[in-house]
């Protein structure tokens with residue numbers, strides 16, 4: 001059988017990983033500033049994480065949500081403490097798209113409405129409603145097309161007010177920092193306006209924190225920088241440091257009912273053990289503060305390069321916008337300097353490293369970046 005060929009891959013096979021480094025099958029070491037797409041939050045193969053998962057696997061790996069799983073309650077308590085949202089409720093799923101899908105459904109159950117406001121360049125996942133709320137017609141299949149989603153321009157407060165006057169809005173879904181869209185940081189005024197319009201109209205504020213959440217921005221949720229509370233936060237990626245787990249945390253005003261939401265795998269024993277290990281390491285090693293400090297340092301240094309058009313981001317979610325003629329830099333970083341980075345179209349390098357990245361790693365990247373900026377000779 002052949003693989004269904006949907007991924008353009010780099011010709012690299014990773015066989016070992018530790019902290020902020022990975023090694024290929026020839027033993028070449030790479031610095032990982034991509035974290036497998038913002039997934040590696042506490043570092044590859046962190047010893048506490050490996051131990052907690054191994055211990056759990058030796059006890060019970062999986063059972064469905066038809067029995068008590070005390071690890072879920074432990075995770076909810078820990079997550080409440082670390083995120084500062086102790087009065088919220090947790091529902092566990094397996095991925096970011098699934099988290100958004102459930103958040104949008106829950107909003108609609110709550111207020112009985114259908115209209116969703118999303119924003120230009122948004123990415124919310126590939127399942128039916130999540131992809132309908134994603135601003136990329138290429139990945140929306142005809143069956144996913146719906147009039148229920150309205151896309152508004154980013155940061156346009158007047159358009160937002162108009163939409164609320166025009167439609168019975170069920171929910172507004174927004175990434176605090178757009179990831180796939182090119183690292184665009186939502187301003188406090190924009191997020192505060194969404195909050196107040198949702199309050200006025202009984203609409204639901206959904207904070208897509210799948211990429212920008214879990215401490216990456218230097219606060220647990222990037223929306224926290226604006227001093228607003230969302231009604232539902234969606235999470236995945238960094239939540240399990242590579243173990244597939246997602247979740248939504250839900251404000252107290254939402255009342256659950258049996259059968260309203262559900263999943264076979266969500267919240268299984270192994271996934272909870274992984275998520276607990278991640279939060280324990282984030283807390284013990286002060287990784288949110290580290291993300292802020294190392295991120296600020298990196299952005300400050302990157303802004304000194306005259307070749308760079310713009311540096312955007314918060315904490316360790318950084319976008320470096322380069323001019324067209326420097327479109328070779330990302331490839332150069334990977335194949336010459338052995339540094340993984342992410343990208344966003346048309347010409348943005350995305351840094352999404354582990355939150356444990358050190359200043360030495362940052363310096364290593366800055367030295368390589370300076371070299372890679374040099375024009376390539378034919």
Ligand SMILES: Cc1ncc(COP(=O)(O)O)c(C=O)c1O
Nearest residue numbers: 095096097123124125179210211
């Ligand atoms: C902001 C955001 N939301 C949702 C998703 C979808 O997550 P998943 O790929 O786990 O379904 C992503 C993935 O990149 C994302 O960046």
